[in-house]
Amino acid sequence: MNTRRPTLGFTLLEILLAVTIMAIVSTVTFMTFAAATTAWQRGTAIVDSLHHGDYVIQQLVMGLRSAYYPETGGASEYGFVHEDGGEGPLAEDTISWVKLGGALVGRGGSLSETPHRVEFFLADDEDGDRCAAVKAWRLQGQDEDFDPEEDVDVTFLSKRVVGFDCRMAWELDEDGEIDWLDEWEDTNKIPTVVALSLYVEPPDEGGDPVELKRIVGLRVGELAW
Numbered sequence: 001m002n003t004r005r006p007t008l009g010f011t012l013l014e015i016l017l018a019v020t021i022m023a024i025v026s027t028v029t030f031m032t033f034a035a036a037t038t039a040w041q042r043g044t045a046i047v048d049s050l051h052h053g054d055y056v057i058q059q060l061v062m063g064l065r066s067a068y069y070p071e072t073g074g075a076s077e078y079g080f081v082h083e084d085g086g087e088g089p090l091a092e093d094t095i096s097w098v099k100l101g102g103a104l105v106g107r108g109g110s111l112s113e114t115p116h117r118v119e120f121f122l123a124d125d126e127d128g129d130r131c132a133a134v135k136a137w138r139l140q141g142q143d144e145d146f147d148p149e150e151d152v153d154v155t156f157l158s159k160r161v162v163g164f165d166c167r168m169a170w171e172l173d174e175d176g177e178i179d180w181l182d183e184w185e186d187t188n189k190i191p192t193v194v195a196l197s198l199y200v201e202p203p204d205e206g207g208d209p210v211e212l213k214r215i216v217g218l219r220v221g222e223l224a225w
Contacts, residue, residue: 163199
């Protein structure tokens with residue numbers, strides 16, 4: 001009589017089935033993790049870009065709100081200067097005006113205590129990356145041969161800014177709407193309202209830049225004339 005007990009174990013089919021199920025579960029888990037990681041990275045990139053852009057545009061808003069223009073008016077050295085650099089996400093406008101306070105130049109510095117002119121524009125940094133940039137200089141006490149293009153250093157604010165578009169207005173049109181101008185030619189004046197469009201780099205390569213927009217009223221405008 002054979003007293004040998006049957007061997008307990010898995011058949012080849014059961015092993016193959018288990019391996020297949022594990023492979024499917026692993027694949028689904030990996031794909032879910034990869035999707036979550038990609039979404040997190042994309043969200044982080046968006047937040048980071050918006051943080052940079054929001055900082056720059058808030059500095060611009062505060063700088064424009066602290067615009068300085070003597071009540072006597074008519075002095076071209078205090079006027080608003082604008083160079084049109086196109087429209088849309090790739091625009092590279094340049095604006096310049098006289099202001100007070102620490103916006104764009106830092107609080108506690110020598111410039112923040114006196115009227116100074118600032119110029120905001122886009123420029124390439126030392127690495128060749130396009131950046132939001134600013135120059136600032138005092139109006140008084142400069143040498144006769146002073147040239148801000150040559151004698152003032154550029155301060156780079158953010159590499160995330162890829163475009164800057166600006167529109168200005170002085171009065172309302174016949175329908176009571178703001179009469180926006182793409183170019184500002186009255187350099188002995190300052191506009192009463194400015195529309196800023198700042199574009200920051202997209203989270204996805206090849207995507208559209210993200211627009212940050214602000215409309216700023218210059219409170220000194222009505223005192224200037």
